[in-house]
Amino acid sequence: MSWLRRSRPAYAVDGVKPYRSSGGWDIFEGEDLAGQPAVAEAATRLPQDPVLEDLAGYLSVGTKDGREWNLSFEDGMLIVFDLSRPGTDIFEQVLTAAAWTESVERVDRNVFLFTTTAVLTADTVLAHCLDVCGEVFRRLGDSPRA
Numbered sequence: 001m002s003w004l005r006r007s008r009p010a011y012a013v014d015g016v017k018p019y020r021s022s023g024g025w026d027i028f029e030g031e032d033l034a035g036q037p038a039v040a041e042a043a044t045r046l047p048q049d050p051v052l053e054d055l056a057g058y059l060s061v062g063t064k065d066g067r068e069w070n071l072s073f074e075d076g077m078l079i080v081f082d083l084s085r086p087g088t089d090i091f092e093q094v095l096t097a098a099a100w101t102e103s104v105e106r107v108d109r110n111v112f113l114f115t116t117t118a119v120l121t122a123d124t125v126l127a128h129c130l131d132v133c134g135e136v137f138r139r140l141g142d143s144p145r146a
Contacts, residue, residue, distance in 0.1 A: 010119045011066030018062075018122070025064050028122040030056035042127035046134045047141070051080050055133060061126050066119035071095075071129050073110040081136050083109055091136050100128055 009026070012018075016033060018026035033039050034056040046052045058074040078084040081091050095112060096104040104114040116125070 009066060011063050011121050011125075013121055013123045016122070021062065025062040025070070026122075027060055027062040028126070030059040030061075030126060033061075033123050033126050036123035036127075038123045038127040039130065042130035042134075045131060047137055049137070052133075052137065055130060056126060059126065059129060059133075061122055061129065063122070063125075066116075066121075068113070068115050069120075069125055070107070071112045071114070071125075075110065078110055081133065082140055090139055091132070094135050094139070095129075095132050098128065098132060 011026070013028070013033065013036060016028060016036070018028045021027055030039075031054075034043070034054075039056055043056060046055060055077070058077045060072045061069055062072070063069045073081070073083065083091060089106065092104055092106050092112065095101060095114060100116055100118075100120070102115045102117055104112060107113050120128075
C-alpha cells in the first residue's frame with residue numbers, strides 16, 4: 001500500500017505535521033518548529049532582549065509548494081517589529097533584501113507573502129525569518145520611533 005501514500009513534499013520537516021488550510025496551504029506553527037536545529041540556531045543569533053524570548057512561537061510559515069511562502073505574526077509581535085503603524089515597511093525592506101527571497105508582498109498588517117530562490121524546508125524558512133526579525137529589531141533600536 002505504500003504506493004497509495006502521498007509522497008512527502010520537499011518542504012516537509014521530519015517529525016512536524018503541518019496544518020492544512022482550506023486553501024491548500026501547509027501551515028507550520030513556529031512553536032512546532034522551534035526545536036529544529038536550524039530554528040534553534042537562528043534563535044541564538046537574535047538580540048538578547050526579553051521581548052524576543054520564544055519569538056518562534058509567535059510566528060508561523062506556510063506554503064503550497066516550498067517556494068511561495070507566507071509569514072504570519074501573532075498580534076503581540078506587531079509593535080515589536082513596528083508593523084502596526086500604516087506606512088512602515090522596514091520589515092518588508094529587510095525581507096526583500098534577503099538573498100533567499102525573489103519577491104515580497106505585505107498582504108496584511110501581520111502577513112507577508114514571499115517567493116524564495118529555491119525550494120526550502122519549513123524550518124529553514126522560519127530560521128531565515130528569525131534572522132530577518134533580528135535585523136529589523138536591531139535597526140529599530142538604532143532609530144527613534146514616533
